[in-house]
Amino acid sequence: MTYAKETIQLEINVPVRDIMRRNPKTIDHRETVADAARMMCGKDSSGSCIVIQDNAAVGIVTEQDINCKVVAKDIKPSEAYVHEIMTSPLITLHADKTVEEAAHLMIKNRVRRLPIINEKGIVIGIVSVRDIMAVSTEINELIGELALINQTDDIDSNMCSRCGRMSDDLRNIDGSLICPQCNEEDRI
Numbered sequence: 001m002t003y004a005k006e007t008i009q010l011e012i013n014v015p016v017r018d019i020m021r022r023n024p025k026t027i028d029h030r031e032t033v034a035d036a037a038r039m040m041c042g043k044d045s046s047g048s049c050i051v052i053q054d055n056a057a058v059g060i061v062t063e064q065d066i067n068c069k070v071v072a073k074d075i076k077p078s079e080a081y082v083h084e085i086m087t088s089p090l091i092t093l094h095a096d097k098t099v100e101e102a103a104h105l106m107i108k109n110r111v112r113r114l115p116i117i118n119e120k121g122i123v124i125g126i127v128s129v130r131d132i133m134a135v136s137t138e139i140n141e142l143i144g145e146l147a148l149i150n151q152t153d154d155i156d157s158n159m160c161s162r163c164g165r166m167s168d169d170l171r172n173i174d175g176s177l178i179c180p181q182c183n184e185e186d187r188i
Contacts, residue, residue: 013099013100014099015095015096016097016099016101016114016116016125017116019099019127019131019132020116020131021127022124023124024115025045025048026051028052029051029053029082030082030083032081033078035082036066047113047128048060049061050090050126051083057090057123058088059082059086059087059090060087060115061086062087069085070085090115091109091111091114092114093114093116093127095125102127106129112129113129114127114128160177160178161176162178165181167179173186
């Protein structure tokens with residue numbers, strides 16, 4: 001179990017640059033919401049566009065922004081501009097920060113996407129809650145397989161965890177493989 005804990009700790013300390021989607025979609029602040037929606041419908045969309053003004057990232061427009069701030073208010077998307085509905089200021093994270101730090105920042109700010117910046121402050125990628133969950137799921141699957149391999153190795157050894165005797169009839173009791181004699185002694 002200690003190994004599994006260490007593995008989880010190592011994995012959440014991976015830099016976000018290793019899991020981010022590179023080159024997120026960007027849109028000029030003067031473009032319409034309809035333009036942003038068309039960009040989000042394209043292949044490899046993260047469901048968002050980084051809003052750019054004077055070559056700087058100033059906000060983000062998400063599918064939720066379009067649904068709640070335009071569609072729900074019955075505003076025509078071709079008559080609304082991204083700068084009117086974008087979420088700003090932009091909450092970003094440096095590419096050298098960890099997956100754990102990204103998750104904490106998302107929770108603290110209640111956001112589902114984090115633009116990732118380089119040392120010059122330029123957006124170079126984006127990480128979503130789904131990206132972090134995918135990494136977590138993969139880690140959990142690997143840990144499960146490692147635990148199974150570890151258990152199989154213990155069973156293959158046919159050795160009692162308590163007394164060290166060989167037995168073909170080992171029982172898994174509280175994570176330890178116990179022979180019938182030791183199991184019987186525990187009942188007394």
